[in-house]
Amino acid sequence: KQWYQRRVRGNNPDYFALMVANTLVGNWNRAQGGGKTLPSQFARKIHDMGAAQSYMAFNTCYKDTGLWGVYGVCEPANDELRRFIGAVQAEWRRIYRSASPGEVQRAKNMLKTLMLAQCDGTTAVCEDIGRQMLTYSRRIPLAEIDARIEAVTPEIMKKVMWEYVYDAEPVVVGLGCTEGLPDYSLIKFQQTSGFD
Numbered sequence: 427k428q429w430y431q432r433r434v435r436g437n438n439p440d441y442f443a444l445m446v447a448n449t450l451v452g453n454w455n456r457a458q459g460g461g462k463t464l465p466s467q468f469a470r471k472i473h474d475m476g477a478a479q480s481y482m483a484f485n486t487c488y489k490d491t492g493l494w495g496v497y498g499v500c501e502p503a504n505d506e507l508r509r510f511i512g513a514v515q516a517e518w519r520r521i522y523r524s525a526s527p528g529e530v531q532r533a534k535n536m537l538k539t540l541m542l543a544q545c546d547g548t549t550a551v552c553e554d555i556g557r558q559m560l561t562y563s564r565r566i567p568l569a570e571i572d573a574r575i576e577a578v579t580p581e582i583m584k585k586v587m588w589e590y591v592y593d594a595e596p597v598v599v600g601l602g603c604t605e606g607l608p609d610y611s612l613i614k615f616q617q618t619s620g621f622d
Contacts, residue, residue, distance in 0.1 A: 442574045443586040444485055444494050449533040449540070450521055451483040451496060451514075465536065467529075468517040477509040489561055494590065495597075502603035511598075511608060515616050522587035525580050534575050541571065592618060 452466030456479050464470045472478050481498040496514050500506040545551050558565050596617045600607045 438487075438492075440586045440590070441485075441487060441492075442571075443578045443582050444590065445537055446530060446533045446575065446578045447518075447521055447583060447587060448483040448485050448494070449537045450525065450529065451517060453480075453482040454478075455480040465532070467520075468513070471513060471517070472510070475509060475513060477506050477513055481510070481514075487561055489563075500606070502606050505606060507600075507604075507606035508608050511613060512616065515613075518587060518591045522584055522591065525583050527580055530578065530580050530583060534578060538572060538575055542568075 450466065450468070452464070452469045454460070454464065454466070454469040454472055460469070461473050462470060464473060472481060477500070479499045479501065481496055483496050484493065486493045498510050498514070500510050545554050555565055596613055598607070598610060598613055
């Protein structure tokens with residue numbers, strides 16, 4: 427297992443742009459199949475490469491810090507871990523360089539749908555209220571969440587990806603059989619060398 431992380435506070439104005447970026451990256455599991463019909467370009471790429479058993483983009487925010495990145499489960503053999511990390515970095519570069527307005531709009535629509543679906547039922551609504559109170563010290567109305575998501579543009583995505591992906595130290599954590607985990611200096615070099 428491998429964690430790849432960045433941080434941003436929940437009350438940071440870049441939070442929703444990072445959530446849209448996470449939606450572009452998406453998630454995938456070999457058991458779900460999908461292949462060419464997956465909505466995320468990255469999910470289709472990982473499926474075709476066979477570079478992971480599963481992965482999930484995440485953004486966990488708190489009042490004063492947060493974790494943002496991709497969690498992946500890879501086989502120790504067959505160089506999967508190195509290929510997976512390289513693919514994550516390549517996807518982040520692709521989002522930085524060339525996320526199209528249509529692609530960003532689809533991700534925004536999907537994010538709004540996912541956020542609404544997470545509040546289905548009283549337990550989920552209570553959890554959401556608690557999370558928002560801890561993060562923002564208030565409950566954010568749905569109209570404000572919608573407006574913040576809609577405000578994300580490809581230009582904002584580029585700025586945010588530069589600030590939090592390129593212009594920051596990567597954090598990597600390996601659990602389990604980590605012999606295939608590349609040296610940190612190589613990961614750091616690949617993180618910064620591929621951006622324009």
